[in-house]
Amino acid sequence: MTDVLIIGGGVIGLSLAWDLAQHGRQVQVIDSGEPGKEASWAGAGILPPTSWKAALHPYDQLRALSSELHPLWAAALSKQTGIDTGYRTCGGIYLARTPGEAASLTGWANAATEEGIEVHRLGEREWEESGIREQGAVEGRRIRAAYLLPKEAQLRNPRHLQALRTACERLGVVITPGGAALDFEIRDGRVQTVITSAGPLQASQFCLTSGAWTGQICATLGIPLGIFPIRGQMVLFNTHDVSVLKHIVTEGSRYLVPREDGHVLAGSTEEEVGFDKSTTEEAVADLIAFARGLVPALENATVERKWAGLRPASFDSLPYLGLLPGLANCFVASGHFRSGLYLSPATAVVMSQMMRGEQPQIDLGPFRTGR
Numbered sequence: 038m039t040d041v042l043i044i045g046g047g048v049i050g051l052s053l054a055w056d057l058a059q060h061g062r063q064v065q066v067i068d069s070g071e072p073g074k075e076a077s078w079a080g081a082g083i084l085p086p087t088s089w090k091a092a093l094h095p096y097d098q099l100r101a102l103s104s105e106l107h108p109l110w111a112a113a114l115s116k117q118t119g120i121d122t123g124y125r126t127c128g129g130i131y132l133a134r135t136p137g138e139a140a141s142l143t144g145w146a147n148a149a150t151e152e153g154i155e156v157h158r159l160g161e162r163e164w165e166e167s168g169i170r171e172q173g174a175v176e177g178r179r180i181r182a183a184y185l186l187p188k189e190a191q192l193r194n195p196r197h198l199q200a201l202r203t204a205c206e207r208l209g210v211v212i213t214p215g216g217a218a219l220d221f222e223i224r225d226g227r228v229q230t231v232i233t234s235a236g237p238l239q240a241s242q243f244c245l246t247s248g249a250w251t252g253q254i255c256a257t258l259g260i261p262l263g264i265f266p267i268r269g270q271m272v273l274f275n276t277h278d279v280s281v282l283k284h285i286v287t288e289g290s291r292y293l294v295p296r297e298d299g300h301v302l303a304g305s306t307e308e309e310v311g312f313d314k315s316t317t318e319e320a321v322a323d324l325i326a327f328a329r330g331l332v333p334a335l336e337n338a339t340v341e342r343k344w345a346g347l348r349p350a351s352f353d354s355l356p357y358l359g360l361l362p363g364l365a366n367c368f369v370a371s372g373h374f375r376s377g378l379y380l381s382p383a384t385a386v387v388m389s390q391m392m393r394g395e396q397p398q399i400d401l402g403p404f405r406t407g408r
């Protein structure tokens with residue numbers, strides 16, 4: 038019999054499956070669609086640097102552990118599958134324009150330095166060298182502060198997901214696309230069977246990693262869980278030129294991510310529109326203007342593609358990691374909002390530890406489901 042049935046094959050479900058399979062567990066992953074094609078595919082793959090030094094809260098510890106694991110996972114995935122996940126330490130520049138934004142960015146940069154994260158304040162010549170141009174700025178909102186975090190990294194989501202899926206399959210994980218969890222049979226406080234569109238499935242343990250849809254699935258179990266979808270739209274430019282932009286550039290909640298092949302991603306929005314994954318003309322135009330305003334060289338780039346994804350948000354911005362209330366064998370790992378790619382390796386490690394009966398290396402109390 039399957040040891041663990043994972044419901045949802047995004048980055049969280051596939052990462053957990055990989056870790057459990059490496060510990061000898063028989064794992065099956067079901068997905069209502071094609072695994073790895075929802076939020077995990079849609080995301081930008083930005084991995085900000087962190088440090089253990091000031092990681093007192095378990096959330097910061099999840100971040101620090103993930104930062105440590107990402108390069109190791111990228112190397113292991115490449116070795117096991119031959120797939121380059123696009124993990125690169127490309128550096129990230131953070132910008133502020135108003136005096137208030139500049140003061141707050143400077144405070145944040147100082148705190149990051151104290152925590153042991155490498156941060157450099159950039160002068161105009163330096164940020165211009167990276168491809169950013171002031172003349173593209175909206176009038177009266179000149180760039181007042183710019184900081185470079187040289188250790189900021191990125192990965193290419195579709196490649197990372199393909200590598201995870203391949204690595205899982207090589208270890209015998211059964212991956213079932215088109216298998217939507219519809220209902221649960223429960224006896225004596227344990228899930229016995231999940232009724233899916235691919236038939237009934239049994240396992241010793243279950244884990245819900247269904248992203249923005251996790252709240253809906255919990256509702257069928259009669260368990261309220263505060264997870265809801267927040268749409269993020271994205272625009273992909275093709276510059277046909279690898280030298281247009283050197284680093285990731287972040288200004289407020291929007292960013293540009295240069296890929297090695299001359300593509301540049303511009304993101305993103307935060308919209309509460311239910312499960313609607315369509316793009317809107319207004320948001321796309323706004324992202325294009327933002328991108329070309331910062332990097333005038335993008336005027337000549339073609340807009341190759343646009344899309345939207347649904348981030349799994351939680352009411353207090355922390356993920357849910359742990360057992361569902363009243364059930365002895367049904368876990369959840371969901372609600373990572375804007376950081377699911379980033380937090381996926383640490384989430385997989387601590388969830389796998391918990392599910393295998395070990396003490397998780399990070400206190401998961403703040404992420405408990407009944408909070």
Ligand SMILES: Cc1cc2nc3c(=O)[nH]c(=O)nc-3n(C[C@H](O)[C@H](O)[C@H](O)COP(=O)(O)OP(=O)(O)OC[C@H]3O[C@@H](n4cnc5c(N)ncnc54)[C@H](O)[C@@H]3O)c2cc1C
Nearest residue numbers: 045047069077080081082083218248269346376377378379
């Ligand atoms: C535009 C955008 C940009 C982002 N940028 C970043 C970034 O730069 N860095 C970062 O770390 N994060 C980023 N994120 C957030 C990140 O993408 C998410 O936090 C992460 O992908 C969540 O992963 P997941 O596996 O929980 O969810 P998903 O990837 O959504 O996977 C859930 C899976 O569950 C399946 N499912 C749903 N219902 C059922 C069911 N009933 N039965 C079976 N399967 C089901 C779905 O088909 C899906 O494949 C971004 C997100 C978006 C949308």
